[in-house]
Amino acid sequence: MEAGGAGEVDHLAGERATAQFDVDHMKVAWAGSRHAVDVADRMARLVASDPVFRKDNRTMLPRKELFKDTLRKAAHAWKRIVELRLTEEEANLLRLYVDQPGYVDLHWGMFVPAIKGQGTEEQQKKWLPLAYKFQIIGCYAQTELGHGSNVQGLETTATFDPKTDEFVMHSPTLTSSKWWPGGLGKASTHAVVYARLITEGKDYGIHGFIVQLRSLEDHSPLPGVTLGDIGGKFGSGAYNSMDNGVLRFDHVRIPRDQMLMRLSQVTKEGKYVHSNVPKQLLYGTMVFVRQTIVADASKALSRATCIAVRYSAMRKQFGPQTGGPETQVLNYKTQQSRLFPLLASAYAFRFVGEWLKWLYTDVTHKLEAKDFSTLQEAHACTAGLKAVTTSATADGIEECRKLCGGHGYLNSSGLPELFATYVPACTYEGDNVVLLLQVARILMKTVSQLASGKQPVGTMAYMGNVQYLMQCKCGVNTAEDWLSPAAIREVFEARALRMAVNCAQNINRAPSQEEGLYELSPDLLEVAVAHIQLIIVTKFIEKVEQDIPGEGVKEQLRNLCNVYALYLVHKHLGDFLSTGCMTARQGALANQQLGKLYAQLRPNAVALVDAFNYTDHYLGSVLGRYDGNVYPALYDEAWKDPLNDSPVPDGYREHLRPLLKQQLKLSRL
Ligand SMILES: CCCCCCCCCC/C=C\C/C=C/C(=O)SCCNC(=O)CCNC(=O)[C@H](O)C(C)(C)COP(=O)(O)OP(=O)(O)OC[C@H]1O[C@@H](n2cnc3c(N)ncnc32)[C@H](O)[C@@H]1OP(=O)(O)O
Numbered sequence: 118m119e120a121g122g123a124g125e126v127d128h129l130a131g132e133r134a135t136a137q138f139d140v141d142h143m144k145v146a147w148a149g150s151r152h153a154v155d156v157a158d159r160m161a162r163l164v165a166s167d168p169v170f171r172k173d174n175r176t177m178l179p180r181k182e183l184f185k186d187t188l189r190k191a192a193h194a195w196k197r198i199v200e201l202r203l204t205e206e207e208a209n210l211l212r213l214y215v216d217q218p219g220y221v222d223l224h225w226g227m228f229v230p231a232i233k234g235q236g237t238e239e240q241q242k243k244w245l246p247l248a249y250k251f252q253i254i255g256c257y258a259q260t261e262l263g264h265g266s267n268v269q270g271l272e273t274t275a276t277f278d279p280k281t282d283e284f285v286m287h288s289p290t291l292t293s294s295k296w297w298p299g300g301l302g303k304a305s306t307h308a309v310v311y312a313r314l315i316t317e318g319k320d321y322g323i324h325g326f327i328v329q330l331r332s333l334e335d336h337s338p339l340p341g342v343t344l345g346d347i348g349g350k351f352g353s354g355a356y357n358s359m360d361n362g363v364l365r366f367d368h369v370r371i372p373r374d375q376m377l378m379r380l381s382q383v384t385k386e387g388k389y390v391h392s393n394v395p396k397q398l399l400y401g402t403m404v405f406v407r408q409t410i411v412a413d414a415s416k417a418l419s420r421a422t423c424i425a426v427r428y429s430a431m432r433k434q435f436g437p438q439t440g441g442p443e444t445q446v447l448n449y450k451t452q453q454s455r456l457f458p459l460l461a462s463a464y465a466f467r468f469v470g471e472w473l474k475w476l477y478t479d480v481t482h483k484l485e486a487k488d489f490s491t492l493q494e495a496h497a498c499t500a501g502l503k504a505v506t507t508s509a510t511a512d513g514i515e516e517c518r519k520l521c522g523g524h525g526y527l528n529s530s531g532l533p534e535l536f537a538t539y540v541p542a543c544t545y546e547g548d549n550v551v552l553l554l555q556v557a558r559i560l561m562k563t564v565s566q567l568a569s570g571k572q573p574v575g576t577m578a579y580m581g582n583v584q585y586l587m588q589c590k591c592g593v594n595t596a597e598d599w600l601s602p603a604a605i606r607e608v609f610e611a612r613a614l615r616m617a618v619n620c621a622q623n624i625n626r627a628p629s630q631e632e633g634l635y636e637l638s639p640d641l642l643e644v645a646v647a648h649i650q651l652i653i654v655t656k657f658i659e660k661v662e663q664d665i666p667g668e669g670v671k672e673q674l675r676n677l678c679n680v681y682a683l684y685l686v687h688k689h690l691g692d693f694l695s696t697g698c699m700t701a702r703q704g705a706l707a708n709q710q711l712g713k714l715y716a717q718l719r720p721n722a723v724a725l726v727d728a729f730n731y732t733d734h735y736l737g738s739v740l741g742r743y744d745g746n747v748y749p750a751l752y753d754e755a756w757k758d759p760l761n762d763s764p765v766p767d768g769y770r771e772h773l774r775p776l777l778k779q780q781l782k783l784s785r786l
């Protein structure tokens with residue numbers, strides 16, 4: 118059943134009637150434009166109405182069948198994209214709503230961007246048309262068995278042979294086996310492989326190479342190439358639809374022009390030439406994907422909160438002492454204090470994701486004009502926001518499962534699979550701790566440059582206001598004072614800066630900078646988190662300050678923004694108090710205001726998740742159904758489990774019957 122379909126009984130109608138804002142306009146605010154709502158709606162319904170894209174049986178499929186199902190869906194999606202002549206925007210949305218991780222994600226999401234970002238014009242002309250038409254399938258083969266985070270530690274070699282004008286790709290050790298790349302195990306014909314470039318006897322470090330892995334005739338691995346899937350992963354269904362793979366090379370030769378040569382080149386004679394650009398541009402594909410992962414975080418968290426809010430509105434437990442109807446669990450203050458910050462976070466991540474996309478596009482234009490000044494800002498923002506939003510989303514999905522009680526643990530709730538599919542986002546595209554330490558190092562560098570008068574820019578500009586922020590006092594006197602965006606912004610800026618300065622001072626006391634960074638790394642993580650939370654809060658405030666049409670929409674977004682900020686104040690009160698940014702009384706007032714905001718949010722909760730405009734197909738949850746008619750659906754769903762195919766289970770004759778007979782004998786004794 119789909120959102121708002123005709124002829125349904127809406128069990129949540131009462132909830133929808135209490136909304137104090139125009140849901141249709143909120144859909145526009147969420148999606149970014151009316152066009153974005155319409156096109157997403159069209160693609161979601163196209164997928165939901167196509168039986169090939171059915172996914173309600175996914176968690177019951179054995180791995181081989183699941184993988185075949187993924188291949189079928191990917192091929193069918195491509196057929197529909199071609200038949201309907203979908204635009205790139207429509208095609209991306211269609212794939213999103215198919216909602217099954219598979220090789221296409223890496224083909225479009227990493228292989229193509231790697232060639233675009235690191236290939237010369239000539240290389241792009243040769244490879245991209247093949248990739249665009251799916252005449253080749255590509256993946257991104259960087260991580261190895263022995264090294265993932267430490268990219269400079271990769272061991273695969275690409276040794277140039279001037280005699281044949283070829284590179285020789287080789288995996289010298291077991292630990293140099295490529296390990297994890299999605300799509301590599303079974304589907305890809307090609308890969309962008311990251312390997313140490315060796316020419317004229319010298320190791321020039323990591324570079325990218327396009328390597329064909331499988332025959333385009335019969336898909337068998339090419340000579341010298343060992344390929345396979347790395348095995349089952351966490352959860353049922355979930356990321357098991359993806360063929361994360363292992364790859365080894367035994368002296369495999371590729372033409373010289375398959376080295377991605379936009380950033381550096383090797384001549385026919387074997388001379389290494391590095392263009393006058395920062396080496397870190399090699400990491401450009403990761404920066405691009407980290408940016409998309411932030412947008413995906415809001416999608417995953419909004420799905421989980423949509424399920425938990427709708428279910429909490431229909432689920433009833435206990436009731437007033439005086440008797441009468443049971444209470445909707447959404448009315449319990451504890452339920453609200455666990456759920457509403459997650460709902461607010463979904464909105465916060467949506468808007469910061471929108472801003473990050475703008476930043477990424479802006480930086481890309483500057484890079485094209487050979488202006489590299491914003492590269493560090495792009496790295497810090499993508500790495501930090503990726504880390505903070507994915508960690509909060511993974512934790513948030515699990516909290517939503519608990520918020521749905523026992524039924525949340527059923528696969529049919531959609532939450533176990535959503536969690537299992539989502540949680541590796543904390544690891545891939547950079548382990549979150551490793552990424553936060555990158556942000557912290559940049560913050561420490563910025564603090565050390567303050568003394569020399571260098572003015573920080575971009576999202577670190579606030580650090581230039583050091584004199585004021587190190588000594589300012591929070592002016593909040595009443596709970597309502599916490600509704601001031603200026604007050605919120607100031608305490609978040611002061612907290613982030615004071616934590617950074619304190620940490621920098623402690624590092625300076627260490628025998629060496631390196632030792633200080635090592636010893637204080639747990640503190641550095643917290644410094645990075647404080648800075649990134651400031652960015653998210655700031656971008657939400659800026660969003661709310663824009664012109665937002667629709668009755669009551671702006672007010673709801675302001676409430677959500679305040680919930681997000683004050684929830685963080687409450688959660689990290691220790692940081693705010695220990696840095697002297699506020700008093701314990703002001704902390705208590707923040708919490709008092711938070712309670713009032715939850716009460717204001719309560720009548721709008723169901724409508725706020727309706728604004729995500731998700732179909733029941735995309736949500737994939739019996740508990741999150743648009744119509745709220747949960748119990749009959751839960752009951753029906755149970756009977757679909759293969760274990761219920763027969764009333765007497767397989768194994769009865771061998772294992773249950775003898776046991777039961779034996780007990781019978783004993784009882785007769
Ligand atoms: C069609 C659209 C759909 C798209 C959606 C697709 C989504 C598909 C999602 C599919 C799911 C999963 C796919 C998963 C894929 C992967 O996981 S690929 C592998 C990812 N691997 C990693 O992320 C590894 C993490 N490690 C690193 O990034 C680096 O090794 C690390 C940064 C940790 C350290 O690098 P070093 O070179 O050793 O650098 P360091 O000494 O620390 O720093 C030197 C210098 O460089 C700066 N720096 C580092 N990284 C960057 C960067 N990315 N950009 C710019 N600058 C960078 C750093 O700040 C230092 O600067 P300084 O000035 O010298 O101090």
Ligand SMILES: Cc1cc2nc3c(=O)[nH]c(=O)nc-3n(C[C@H](O)[C@H](O)[C@H](O)COP(=O)(O)OP(=O)(O)OC[C@H]3O[C@@H](n4cnc5c(N)ncnc54)[C@H](O)[C@@H]3O)c2cc1C
Nearest residue numbers: 257258259260264265266297298299541544545546547550
């Ligand atoms: C589902 C999935 C899909 C993937 N897809 C791809 C893909 O398509 N292509 C690809 O190339 N790779 C892929 N990867 C690999 C992924 O990018 C790496 O797993 C990731 O970068 C983390 O690296 P690692 O596994 O080496 O972790 P490790 O670095 O070994 O991490 C282990 C632990 O050590 C800690 N640690 C590591 N370094 C430090 C440090 N300097 N300071 C403090 N703590 C540290 C980490 O925080 C973590 O707790 C995928 C991984 C997963 C799980």
